[in-house]
Amino acid sequence: MKTIDIGILGLGTVGSGVVKILQDNAQKITDITGCKLNVKTVVVRDVTAKRNVDLTGIELTDDFTKLVTDDDIKIVVEVMGTVETARSYIKQLLNAKKHVVTANKDLIAQHGPELSELAKQNHCDLFYEASVAGGIPILRTIVNSFAADQVESVLGIVNGTTNFILTQMTQNGLSYAQALKLAQEKGFAEADPTNDVKGKDAAYKMIILTQFAFGKDITVDDVKLEGIDGVQLADINEAAQLGYTIKLLGIAKLIDDKLDVSVGPVLVPSSRPLAAIQNENNAVLVTGKAVGETMFYGPGAGELPTANSVLSDIIAVTKDIVLETTGSRFNGYVKNVALAPASDVIYPYYLSLVLPDKPGQMLKLTEIMAKQKASFNVIKQTGESQGTARISLVTHTMTEAQLNAIKAELKEMPEMQLLAAYKVLEG
Numbered sequence: 001m002k003t004i005d006i007g008i009l010g011l012g013t014v015g016s017g018v019v020k021i022l023q024d025n026a027q028k029i030t031d032i033t034g035c036k037l038n039v040k041t042v043v044v045r046d047v048t049a050k051r052n053v054d055l056t057g058i059e060l061t062d063d064f065t066k067l068v069t070d071d072d073i074k075i076v077v078e079v080m081g082t083v084e085t086a087r088s089y090i091k092q093l094l095n096a097k098k099h100v101v102t103a104n105k106d107l108i109a110q111h112g113p114e115l116s117e118l119a120k121q122n123h124c125d126l127f128y129e130a131s132v133a134g135g136i137p138i139l140r141t142i143v144n145s146f147a148a149d150q151v152e153s154v155l156g157i158v159n160g161t162t163n164f165i166l167t168q169m170t171q172n173g174l175s176y177a178q179a180l181k182l183a184q185e186k187g188f189a190e191a192d193p194t195n196d197v198k199g200k201d202a203a204y205k206m207i208i209l210t211q212f213a214f215g216k217d218i219t220v221d222d223v224k225l226e227g228i229d230g231v232q233l234a235d236i237n238e239a240a241q242l243g244y245t246i247k248l249l250g251i252a253k254l255i256d257d258k259l260d261v262s263v264g265p266v267l268v269p270s271s272r273p274l275a276a277i278q279n280e281n282n283a284v285l286v287t288g289k290a291v292g293e294t295m296f297y298g299p300g301a302g303e304l305p306t307a308n309s310v311l312s313d314i315i316a317v318t319k320d321i322v323l324e325t326t327g328s329r330f331n332g333y334v335k336n337v338a339l340a341p342a343s344d345v346i347y348p349y350y351l352s353l354v355l356p357d358k359p360g361q362m363l364k365l366t367e368i369m370a371k372q373k374a375s376f377n378v379i380k381q382t383g384e385s386q387g388t389a390r391i392s393l394v395t396h397t398m399t400e401a402q403l404n405a406i407k408a409e410l411k412e413m414p415e416m417q418l419l420a421a422y423k424v425l426e427g
C-alpha cells in the first residue's frame, strides 16, 4: 500500500486536532483513499513546550527547511498563522513541489491569487477549506454544488468569536470583556483578537467567499467594514424589543450585476433561523438563481471542527495524487464584476443617537432625514442621562448614499451623537 508522508507546520489548536483525527480515523482514511497517511514531521516555534497529542514516531522540530528538503513529504499542512512568514514558507514548499493545505484566511485573502498561480505552475494542489467558517464545508460546496447555478448572494455569520461574544452578552448578560476572554480560553479567537472583534477576520472570509461565489478577486479595501466593539448592551436590548437579534454578518450580493460586500453588525429578525445561530457556530446562506436560498450551519472554529475541514483537503489532495490530477485550482471560476456604487445599495437601518433632552431636537433630526428624503417607521426614547436622551429608530429602506449624507450632516452637529447605524435584514 502507498504511504504518503505529511508535514505539519504548527501544533496549536488546529494542528493538534489534525494529528488527533489522523490518528483516530487512520483506518477509515486508508479505506477511502487506498493510502496510508503518515505524519512524519511537525514544525513548531518551541520544541520544549508541552503538547497534548501523541507524538510517538513523529519528528518535532523548529527547523522549517526539513519540510522543504525531505523528498518523502508530499503534503504540508500550514496551521501556524501569520501572513508574511506563512507566505514565504508556502512559496518555498510549492516550489519544492509539495502540495499545501492551509487554514490561514488572512494569508489566502491577501495573497490567494499569487499562491494559487504558483501552485498551478508547480502542478501542486493548494486547498484551504478550513479558512472559511471552520467546520462548515462551504468552499467545496460552492465549487461543486453551485457550479451550474448563478449565485446571487452569500451572507452569514462567519466569525465564531464575535458570534460567541454577542450570544453571551445577549443571553447571559456577560460584559464584552468577559465574553472575549472566554472565547480566547476556548481557542476560537485569533492569537491577537483585534481582527475578530473589528470584523477583519470576517472580511477576509468574505473575500474568499466572494472569489468562490462570484469569481471576483477583491481586497479588504473593497469590503465595507465595521466590528462589534461599538455594540452596546442597550442596542442588543433595544433590538430584542423590536423583534431583532444583532449579529455580525458578512454580506456579498449582486445588485443589478454589480457586487456589494460588507461586514458589520446587522439587526436580524429574531424569527429567522440566522438569528438562532449561537456561540461559536457559523451559518452561511447561499442564494442561487436556480436553487433559491440554502443554508449551511456548523461550528465556525475550534480544534476538531477546523481540523476536520483540513482533513477533507488532505484527502482531496491524496485522491489527486493517486489519480495524478494534482495542480487544478481550488476554484477556477473567474469573472470581472464591478463594485456597486453607494447609490445602488439599499437597506432599512437601525440608528441609535444621543440628543439634548430639550424640545425641538426630534424635529431637527427629522428635518436632517427629510432633506435626504429618508423617513422612519419606529422611533423610541431608550434612555436619558444628564440632560441628554438616547433614542433609537428604524428607517424605511434608503440607499447607502442617503445614509452617508445623514451621517455627514450629524457630524456637523456636535450636540447630536450618532452611536450606531446598523443594517436591518428584512423579512
Ligand SMILES: NC(=O)C1=CN([C@@H]2O[C@H](COP(=O)(O)OP(=O)(O)OC[C@H]3O[C@@H](n4cnc5c(N)ncnc54)[C@H](OP(=O)(O)O)[C@@H]3O)[C@@H](O)[C@H]2O)C=CC1
Binding pocket: 009, 010, 011, 012, 013, 014, 015, 043, 044, 045, 046, 047, 049, 078, 079, 080, 081, 082, 085, 103, 104, 105, 106, 130, 131, 134, 187, 188, 189, 190, 191, 300, 301, 302, 303, 306
Ligand atoms: N483556532 C481556530 O478555531 C481556527 C484557526 N484557523 C486558522 O488556523 C491557523 C492556526 O490557528 P491556531 O491553531 O488557532 O493557532 P495557535 O496559535 O493555536 O497555534 C499556532 C502554532 O503555530 C506554531 N508557530 C507559530 N509561528 C511559527 C513559526 N514562525 N514557525 C513555526 N511554528 C510556528 C506555534 O508553535 P508553538 O506551539 O511552539 O508556539 C503553534 O504550534 C491560523 O491561520 C488561524 O487563523 C482557522 C479556522 C479556525
Ligand SMILES: N[C@@H](CC=O)C(=O)O
Binding pocket: 131, 133, 134, 158, 159, 160, 161, 162, 188, 189, 190, 196, 201, 300, 301, 302
Ligand atoms: N477566530 C476565528 C477562527 C476561525 O476562523 C473565528 O472566531 O471565527
